[in-house]
Amino acid sequence: MNPSTTTWPVKQYTPRHQTWPYTPSDFTRQDPSPDSSFYSSPRFVTHIDDAAISTLRSYYDAVLPRQGRILDFCSSWVSHYPPSVETAAAKGELQVIGLGMNAAELEANKVLNAGRVLVDLNANPDFAAALREANLLPTPSSSSPNNNDEAFLDGSTNVVSTDYLTHPLPVLTSLLSLTKPGGTVHLVISNRCFPTKAVNRWLRVSEEERLLMIGDYLHFAGWAEIEIVELSNGKVEQGGGEAGGGLQGWMGWRGGGGRDPLWVVRGTRR
Secondary structure, three states: OOOOOOOOOEEEOOOOOOOOOOOHHHHOOOOOOOHHHHOOOOOOOOOOOHHHHHHHHHHHHHHOOOOEEEEEEEEOOOOOOOHHHHHHHHOOOEEEEEEEOOHHHHHHOOOOOOOEEEOOOOOOOOHHHHHHHOOOOOOOOOOOOOOHHHOOEEEEEEEOOHHHOOOHHHHHHHHHHOEEEEEEEEEEEOOOOOOOOOOHHHHHOOHHHHHHHHHHHHHHHOOEEEEEEEEEOOOOOOOOOOOOOOHHHHOOOOOOOOOOOEEEEEEEOO
């Protein structure tokens, strides 16, 4: 990983619940129709603004590996990776797998050099099954009864799509099983969404609670060292600086003269 000249505020996530606190009603949606229909037409647009994309690329430049294998899930026609990661992929030093819902979008994403997988995680939350069906998963050896050979990911990313997952616990548990010890997951959060497809609780709670909810997802899925990173609180101050403050101060919604807020909730496999 490359050193970064940018320092972002980081808050350690502290587990809040002894048992899984969410109910099925928290994950209902205004539009319960199959996502395969909703995403059947390609959308060659970006879902965060240019300032947020630039900041996200800087963050990825600091944290993503240049060798090994990463997975971009709920992927699209662009993954917002920095030139250093794109170059490593172009050289074959880094393998990038994309998992998404629209074939045309995935095909347009040139950084995906190690495979493209069409799957609806709300219908099939098992990453291993999807990758195995696409012949992208290592074959476990007979000497590895616990399928440890399948832990082949060095990292994974997801951009503003966690709010659409109706079964986040099995999704992130499955992802953990495919991640090497020391591997990381980076869940990028903003306040933009398709409201008819976002889960019910996401639309009812504050931005702070959304971030903590994602932390809960990772915690109960077995991830460790969970952190909330503020990339942008959405405010632009005079001189171009970002407004500071603690977690409570991060939650300003985008207003006039602002930019898209952006956070990452991340975890590590230990």
